[in-house]
Amino acid sequence: MLKSARRTKPRNIIAVTPCVLTCSQDSRDAPAGVGSRRPITAIFHNRISIPQGAHVNNADVAATLSEVAALLDLKNESGFKVRAYYNAARAVDGLAEEIRDVAARGSLKNIKGVGSSTAERIDELLQTGSMKYLESLRSEFPSGVRDLLGVPGVGPSLARRVYQELGVESVEQLREASEDGRLAALSGLGEKTAQNVLRNLSRANKRESRISLGKALPVVEELMQALENKAPLRQLTTAGSLRRWAPTIGDIDLMATSVDPDRVMEVFVSLPQVSQVLAHGSTKSAILTDNGLQVDLRIVPDESFGALLQHFTGSKDHNIELREYSLHRGLSLNEYGIAEVETGQRRTFDDEHAFYEALEMAYIEPELRQGAGEIAAARARSLPDLVTTRDIRGDLHAHSEWSDGSVPIESMVEAARARGYEYMAITDHSGGIGLAGGLNPERLLEQIGYIRRLDASLEGFRLLSGSEVDIKRDGSLDFPDELLAQLDWVIASVHSGFTQTREQMTDRIIRAIENPHVDAIAHPTGRLIGRREPYEVDLERVFETAARTGTALEINSFPDRLDLVDTHARRARELGVMLVVNTDAHSPLHLDNIIYGIAMARRAWVEPEGVLNTLPFSELRAQISCVER
DNA sequence: GCCGTTTTCGGCCCGACTGTTTTCAGTCG
Ligand SMILES: Nc1nc2c(ncn2[C@H]2C[C@H](O)[C@@H](COP(=O)(O)OP(=O)(O)OP(=O)(O)O)O2)c(=O)[nH]1
Ligand SMILES: [Mg+2]
Ligand SMILES: [Mg+2]
Ligand SMILES: [Zn+2]
Numbered sequence A: 001m002l003k004s005a006r007r008t009k010p011r012n013i014i015a016v017t018p019c020v021l022t023c024s025q026d027s028r029d030a031p032a033g034v035g036s037r038r039p040i041t042a043i044f045h046n047r048i049s050i051p052q053g054a055h056v057n058n059a060d061v062a063a064t065l066s067e068v069a070a071l072l073d074l075k076n077e078s079g080f081k082v083r084a085y086y087n088a089a090r091a092v093d094g095l096a097e098e099i100r101d102v103a104a105r106g107s108l109k110n111i112k113g114v115g116s117s118t119a120e121r122i123d124e125l126l127q128t129g130s131m132k133y134l135e136s137l138r139s140e141f142p143s144g145v146r147d148l149l150g151v152p153g154v155g156p157s158l159a160r161r162v163y164q165e166l167g168v169e170s171v172e173q174l175r176e177a178s179e180d181g182r183l184a185a186l187s188g189l190g191e192k193t194a195q196n197v198l199r200n201l202s203r204a205n206k207r208e209s210r211i212s213l214g215k216a217l218p219v220v221e222e223l224m225q226a227l228e229n230k231a232p233l234r235q236l237t238t239a240g241s242l243r244r245w246a247p248t249i250g251d252i253d254l255m256a257t258s259v260d261p262d263r264v265m266e267v268f269v270s271l272p273q274v275s276q277v278l279a280h281g282s283t284k285s286a287i288l289t290d291n292g293l294q295v296d297l298r299i300v301p302d303e304s305f306g307a308l309l310q311h312f313t314g315s316k317d318h319n320i321e322l323r324e325y326s327l328h329r330g331l332s333l334n335e336y337g338i339a340e341v342e343t344g345q346r347r348t349f350d351d352e353h354a355f356y357e358a359l360e361m362a363y364i365e366p367e368l369r370q371g372a373g374e375i376a377a378a379r380a381r382s383l384p385d386l387v388t389t390r391d392i393r394g395d396l397h398a399h400s401e402w403s404d405g406s407v408p409i410e411s412m413v414e415a416a417r418a419r420g421y422e423y424m425a426i427t428d429h430s431g432g433i434g435l436a437g438g439l440n441p442e443r444l445l446e447q448i449g450y451i452r453r454l455d456a457s458l459e460g461f462r463l464l465s466g467s468e469v470d471i472k473r474d475g476s477l478d479f480p481d482e483l484l485a486q487l488d489w490v491i492a493s494v495h496s497g498f499t500q501t502r503e504q505m506t507d508r509i510i511r512a513i514e515n516p517h518v519d520a521i522a523h524p525t526g527r528l529i530g531r532r533e534p535y536e537v538d539l540e541r542v543f544e545t546a547a548r549t550g551t552a553l554e555i556n557s558f559p560d561r562l563d564l565v566d567t568h569a570r571r572a573r574e575l576g577v578m579l580v581v582n583t584d585a586h587s588p589l590h591l592d593n594i595i596y597g598i599a600m601a602r603r604a605w606v607e608p609e610g611v612l613n614t615l616p617f618s619e620l621r622a623q624i625s626c627v628e629r
Numbered sequence B: 001g002c003c004g005t006t007t008t009c010g011g012c013c014c015g016a017c018t019g020t021t022t023t024c025a026g027t028c029g
Helices: A020-024 A040-044 A058-074 A079-093 A099-104 A116-128 A132-138 A143-150 A156-166 A171-179 A191-203 A213-230 A261-269 A302-313 A316-328 A352-358 A374-379 A409-418 A441-456 A502-514 A539-549 A566-574 A588-603 A617-624
Strands: A233-238 A252-258 A274-280 A284-289 A294-299 A331-333 A337-340 A346-348 A394-398 A423-429 A462-470 A489-493 A552-556 A579-582
Touching: A058 A079, A058 A116, A058 A132, A058 A143, A058 A156, A079 A116, A099 A116, A143 A156, A143 A171, A156 A171, A171 A191, A213 A233, A213 A252, A213 A261, A213 A588, A233 A302, A252 A261, A252 A302, A261 A274, A261 A284, A261 A294, A302 A331, A302 A337, A302 A346, A302 A352, A316 A331, A316 A374, A394 A409, A394 A462, A394 A489, A394 A579, A394 A588, A409 A423, A409 A441, A409 A588, A423 A441, A423 A489, A441 A462, A502 A539, A539 A552, A539 A566, A552 A566, A552 A588, A566 A579, A566 A588, A579 A588
Parallel strands: A252 A294, A394 A423, A423 A462, A462 A489, A552 A579
Antiparallel strands: A233 A252, A274 A284, A284 A294, A331 A337, A337 A346
């Protein structure tokens, strides 16, 4: 019998629930989050230059297109053309496949947002390592001028004017011009604009201003609680990337209804954690917290709550696609409701489901709203039946104090049972990598015996003896096959040598996958959000091998891993790979992180059938050949 | 520059807030 440990979700969100994210969840119980990819904006500030003969990856191409867009914008080119380049950049950035593989097939134009012109330029970039069009645009502006766009509040118009009229060629010179009054003296500008620029300089060109969902949540919770205590709210909930369960979020988006919106806004901008008020209106305000996070708050009348939920949850791509589609059918959408263009007749929506229904499509879960085919699927009523945390029957990646976990195996078992799981695998580290407390073969044998005895004593729960065995640089494993053969469950993962070449790393992981004792690969790309880029690896080959050998690939639920990320997990499923959603728990509390892993799976369109640990134990056993008891 | 369940040309989401504006442009979400 299976019972989820998740809290039920509140219907009308009057009080802030203990788990902020339950608020952001819809009828389904599960949550979800934007790809492992580096945010484009963070990249293009660093003038990218690709070394001769180096591998041009998707992020490089996206950054190049994004820089082209920025320079066209500076040049005052058509906004539509600018948007087209930004769109192409985002499309490439969100691609699950390697762009060079796509190019090799001649399929660049099949990418939505990439046409023949951009396709040619991408081809050129891939083949020569540079793009003449970009080079020529660059030659029109000193490189520092583009950096001006990275100052909040400075757009293409202001950047162009200070460059052309004041000769400002860098952020530093912009500061000087703002301080000495030259900027304020420009026609149509004034002292307030100069002061605003000066205030915003410290936030200019932040390398990595996005934070992981896990880091944001405590702040969100605190803010919602504070608002809830002090302001006359009727409804309060999260929106934006938070509600879509994006792996990283750029800001905190909150929305509310109230009998007294002005009062709520007053309270909001006066909260003790506010370090700067960015905007203060009656339906929309924005602040900066003392730890540098931006928080947006929107308020609409109750009757428009559903429409605002739709609008403010985004994503931007999803909204634009939905609005363009609707417009073709004579309907204009905004955050208050739906209007018939012909008659001007408006209809408000207090319910988000009704909003999508009015557009004659199925309700789209927030995790799917990425502009990645969900609208077409909703129209065709063919959206996936997404996996939820309720479907998860066990955790197959967990540590104990035998290696670097913090508690005895028994405590992990207790926590897993408390969640309603019917099985768990203890997968302590192998010892060869000098990891704190990694097990040597003798210790592992000892642990296997210990786990067998413990397992035999458990009613209605199966404890599997496993290992997280290190994949060495040559692709061999840290334990001999005879030892691995005694385990119920083996996951293999990379913990060192991250800088190997792409070919080496790919061969290394593929060799591990082909070992018949290996059941799954943990955190397959090794990225740590905000700290370490994924290692170079040909995932397409990894996926093909995993599918062929029946080896599962993990979605690791740790908030700073989330690896595989959504786009990759989706691609893996397309190629027939079985996924396993694990927490990699090092303590009982970590088991709760499953919500993040499930979120990633949902963002990847994954159904329960695609996740190994949704299987009841009887079926799981058949797949992984573990011992009878 | 991209794109096509009435289109291969003529459209391209829509609104809030700010500042300096006498009627709106710029920036952002
Ligand atoms: N229709 C429309 N909606 C937008 C636009 N920009 C933003 N939105 C909506 C959808 C977004 O999810 C929501 C919040 O905006 P944000 O800039 O905070 O984006 P989001 O939260 O999705 O990502 P983030 O993690 O904050 O970068 O507002 C836009 O240009 N058009
Ligand atoms: Mg946001
Ligand atoms: Mg926002
Ligand atoms: Zn682990």
